[in-house]
Amino acid sequence: MQIIASTGVKGGVGKSTFAILLAFKMLKQKKKVILCDCDVECPNDYLILNQKLKNSKPVFQEFPVLNEKKCKKCGLCSKVCRNHAIFWVKGEYPKFIPDLCAGCGACWIFCPYGAIEKRKVVVGKSFVNEIRDNFWLITGKSEAGVSETGPIVKEVKKRAIELGKKVNADYLIIDTAPGAHCNVIQALLNSDKVYAVTEPTPLGAYDLGVILELTKKLNLPTEIVLNKANLGNRKEIEEIARKFNSKISVEIPYSEELIRAYCTGNLEKMVKLI
Amino acid sequence: MKIVIASGKGGVGKSMLTSALALLFSKEKKIVACDCDVDAPNLGLWLGITEYDIIEKISTSEKAFIDKKKCVGCEKCKEVCPTGAIEIKENGEVKINHLLCEGCGVCQLVCPKGAIKIKAVKNGEIRINTTKYNFPLISGKLYPGESGSGKIVEELKRKAEEFKYEIAIFDSPAGIGCPVIASVRGSDFAILITEPTPSGFSDLNRILEIVNHFQIPYGIVINKWDINPMLSRKIEKWSKEKFLGKISYDKKVIDCIVNLKPITKSDSKVVNEINRIFDNFRDVLEKEIK
Numbered sequence: 315m316q317i318i319a320s321t322g323v324k325g326g327v328g329k330s331t332f333a334i335l336l337a338f339k340m341l342k343q344k345k346k347v348i349l350c351d352c353d354v355e356c357p358n359d360y361l362i363l364n365q366k367l368k369n370s371k372p373v374f375q376e377f378p379v380l381n382e383k384k385c386k387k388c389g390l391c392s393k394v395c396r397n398h399a400i401f402w403v404k405g406e407y408p409k410f411i412p413d414l415c416a417g418c419g420a421c422w423i424f425c426p427y428g429a430i431e432k433r434k435v436v437v438g439k440s441f442v443n444e445i446r447d448n449f450w451l452i453t454g455k456s457e458a459g460v461s462e463t464g465p466i467v468k469e470v471k472k473r474a475i476e477l478g479k480k481v482n483a484d485y486l487i488i489d490t491a492p493g494a495h496c497n498v499i500q501a502l503l504n505s506d507k508v509y510a511v512t513e514p515t516p517l518g519a520y521d522l523g524v525i526l527e528l529t530k531k532l533n534l535p536t537e538i539v540l541n542k543a544n545l546g547n548r549k550e551i552e553e554i555a556r557k558f559n560s561k562i563s564v565e566i567p568y569s570e571e572l573i574r575a576y577c578t579g580n581l582e583k584m585v586k587l588i
Numbered sequence: 589m590k591i592v593i594a595s596g597k598g599g600v601g602k603s604m605l606t607s608a609l610a611l612l613f614s615k616e617k618k619i620v621a622c623d624c625d626v627d628a629p630n631l632g633l634w635l636g637i638t639e640y641d642i643i644e645k646i647s648t649s650e651k652a653f654i655d656k657k658k659c660v661g662c663e664k665c666k667e668v669c670p671t672g673a674i675e676i677k678e679n680g681e682v683k684i685n686h687l688l689c690e691g692c693g694v695c696q697l698v699c700p701k702g703a704i705k706i707k708a709v710k711n712g713e714i715r716i717n718t719t720k721y722n723f724p725l726i727s728g729k730l731y732p733g734e735s736g737s738g739k740i741v742e743e744l745k746r747k748a749e750e751f752k753y754e755i756a757i758f759d760s761p762a763g764i765g766c767p768v769i770a771s772v773r774g775s776d777f778a779i780l781i782t783e784p785t786p787s788g789f790s791d792l793n794r795i796l797e798i799v800n801h802f803q804i805p806y807g808i809v810i811n812k813w814d815i816n817p818m819l820s821r822k823i824e825k826w827s828k829e830k831f832l833g834k835i836s837y838d839k840k841v842i843d844c845i846v847n848l849k850p851i852t853k854s855d856s857k858v859v860n861e862i863n864r865i866f867d868n869f870r871d872v873l874e875k876e877i878k
Contacts, residue, residue, distance in 0.1 A: 492599075
């Protein structure tokens with residue numbers, strides 16, 4: 315199974331549109347395709363594909379909870395916590411501050427009395443939709459207010475890869491969130507090929523530079539998808555492509571028909587664009 | 589007064605609207621603008637800035653470093669690492685993948701030989717500019733592959749406090765995760781911008797959950813309303829008294845950014861629409877203050 319990612323630092327440049335068009339193109343070639351929406355903060359592929367999310371499975375993360383019966387109030391837990399998430403005053407029970415806790419486990423590993431237990435918290439959900447023969451959509455969705463979404467992406471991708479192995483898929487297409495921090499890095503890891511989607515504006519050019527720098531660091535071969543290719547000014551995009559030894563391999567023209575197809579969940583008929 | 593512009597979905601016009609509101613406010617108030625999108629800092633471009641006057645490197649992230657001379661290869665660190673950042677190479681050498689390491693320090697604590705140290709890393713920078721329009725722009729950058737974006741946003745907002753202002757305007761990144769929460773938290777008012785697509789509307793609901801969680805008063809703006817008038821009307825109705833106005837889709841907006849010209853200096857019809865949103869917004873603010 316080949317893993318292909320559609321990414322881009324800037325939002326709204328067409329990452330999801332390209333990922334879905336690519337999926338349809340492969341389906342036309344009689345391939346088995348899994349599309350995995352790793353934009354767990356704002357997943358949209360299911361909307362663009364007119365789906366209602368199905369087969370929900372919770373994604374857990376573990377956080378500490380104190381067993382007061384076992385705690386001897388030694389305060390070691392607050393000393394090992396580098397996130398300053400444990401507040402302790404001599405002679406008192408330690409207090410956990412959930413907003414600062416990363417769930418790293420330092421406290422429960424080092425408590426000499428086994429007084430810190432792990433509490434499973436639902437931080438997100440993953441969904442599987444079988445859209446039609448040979449086409450599945452996996453969607454990740456974080457619980458609102460969850461700050462660190464990288465671990466959710468990791469779990470969602472795991473479910474996609476497991477399904478891919480089970481059904482013997484040809485392609486796993488990963489649709490990442492915008493940006494370049496941990497949730498995007500988790501989505502990109504282990505891709506065989508990355509498409510960086512951008513648009514021919516100074517914003518698109520700057521952001522393309524950021525994503526190409528990131529994929530270079532991650533050692534992932536990356537090609538460029540230029541959306542709205544006939545608008546704006548592509549000179550800067552071409553310069554950045556040269557600088558990073560990449561190339562523009564797909565061009566999608568600005569098209570009102572494409573916008574309508576995006577809004578109404580009819581992208582399949584636009585597959586000719588790529 | 590702290591105002592944040594957020595959307596959930598990317599590319600719906602946050603930075604465009606932020607730049608326009610900053611220019612309009614700056615005519616009558618002392619303001620500071622702050623680009624909280626440290627992955628894709630683009631607000632400067634909307635204000636015609638391509639180079640930065642002052643750059644301060646900062647460190648809001650820590651990583652584990654291994655001393656190969658002291659390591660005996662017991663692999664205890666690998667067993668406890670919560671992010672899977674520790675790999676054992678074929679020759680048995682321990683390698684820490686800094687792309688995954690979050691610097692929690694559990695490995696350092698379990699290492700029987702004291703071979704692991706946690707050190708601060710320079711993960712980003714803060715940049716300060718005085719714009720042509722006489723207000724400061726504070727922006728930041730997270731270096732590619734580093735972590736700690738939310739903490740850089742917090743640093744930016746602290747920097748903004750060093751300036752005397754009546755209005756601070758924050759341009760949030762896309763999403764609803766850590767840097768967005770850092771951008772939105774502590775704001776007095778949120779302007780939520782969306783586009784009339786099923787994705788735009790769904791993401792508006794996502795960001796609303798965050799804004800409501802912090803109990804921040806808000807208003808809603810629809811951008812590119814005419815790409816889907818039916819859904820636009822639905823969102824407008826749904827927004828009720830929170831609706832601040834709508835902006836048309838105009839290719840002249842793209843010409844502006846290509847030529848690094850502020851949107852308010854354009855002859856596009858969106859200028860009048862933004863002026864109306866600005867007036868509505870000021871009325872809402874007055875009511876909020878009362």
